[in-house]
Amino acid sequence: MAAEELAEALRSLAESLRFYQAMGLKDLALTRDYFPTPEEALTRQEQGLQGCPRCKLSQGRTTIVFGSGNPRAELVCIGEAPGADEDAQGKPFVGRAGQLLTKMLEAVGFDRERDCYIGNILKCRPPANRSPEPDEVAACEPFLLAQLGAIQPKVILALGAFAAQTLLRTKEPIGKLRGRVFPLHSMVLIPTFHPAFLLRNPGQEFKRQAWEDLKLARQEYDRLRSR
Numbered sequence: 238m239a240a241e242e243l244a245e246a247l248r249s250l251a252e253s254l255r256f257y258q259a260m261g262l263k264d265l266a267l268t269r270d271y272f273p274t275p276e277e278a279l280t281r282q283e284q285g286l287q288g289c290p291r292c293k294l295s296q297g298r299t300t301i302v303f304g305s306g307n308p309r310a311e312l313v314c315i316g317e318a319p320g321a322d323e324d325a326q327g328k329p330f331v332g333r334a335g336q337l338l339t340k341m342l343e344a345v346g347f348d349r350e351r352d353c354y355i356g357n358i359l360k361c362r363p364p365a366n367r368s369p370e371p372d373e374v375a376a377c378e379p380f381l382l383a384q385l386g387a388i389q390p391k392v393i394l395a396l397g398a399f400a401a402q403t404l405l406r407t408k409e410p411i412g413k414l415r416g417r418v419f420p421l422h423s424m425v426l427i428p429t430f431h432p433a434f435l436l437r438n439p440g441q442e443f444k445r446q447a448w449e450d451l452k453l454a455r456q457e458y459d460r461l462r463s464r
């Protein structure tokens with residue numbers, strides 16, 4: 238490994254570790270110390286991930302779906318893992334679920350590209366869209382945390398049970414997690430249903446609850462921005 242690559246890897250590792258610390262203990266702002274801007278931090282992180290061999294998903298993926306949107310967004314949406322469309326295009330939430338997500342965000346006045354950054358717990362597609370496995374989450378999550386450390390959003394919208402449970406370190410079902418605001422250091426996390434779940438379950442009640450969650454996210458976003 239060239240000295241420059243090694244230095245980069247160490248910087249990235251240090252960022253992740255600092256972010257972990259910050260989530261539980263200390264100042265979130267520490268994670269930006271190494272890079273002057275969120276844009277630069279994310280670009281370096283994405284470059285550093287190219288060719289990532291850290292878990293078995295690397296064998297079946299077409300692309301690493303790093304994340305997309307505004308690096309200075311104050312709202313970050315986190316899903317589970319890329320699907321077939323995302324794997325092919327290298328961008329999160331570009332399939333049917335993504336189209337619904339875009340509409341859900343727009344319904345409360347968020348423009349996806351301008352106001353949000355979108356990512357996933359995993360950056361590579363699990364085969365046949367199976368659920369992520371613990372070793373895959375363990376390998377990939379530090380990179381998501383480093384991304385969050387670079388962006389430092391005010392609100393995280395966790396899309397679906399898997400994202401919410403992973404980020405909150407809980408096994409509580411999504412039906413119990415949604416509708417609530419979870420303080421997470423200087424941010425808040427708001428769980429809601431995954432748009433793919435809403436597409437599979439078109440009942441009015443889930444839709445109504447998702448709408449409530451989106452309004453809650455908007456309210457928290459406005460509240461935290463006005464402080």
Ligand code: URA
Nearest residue numbers: 316317318319329330
């Ligand atoms: N589902 C997810 O959880 N993430 C995507 O990027 C697409 C579909």
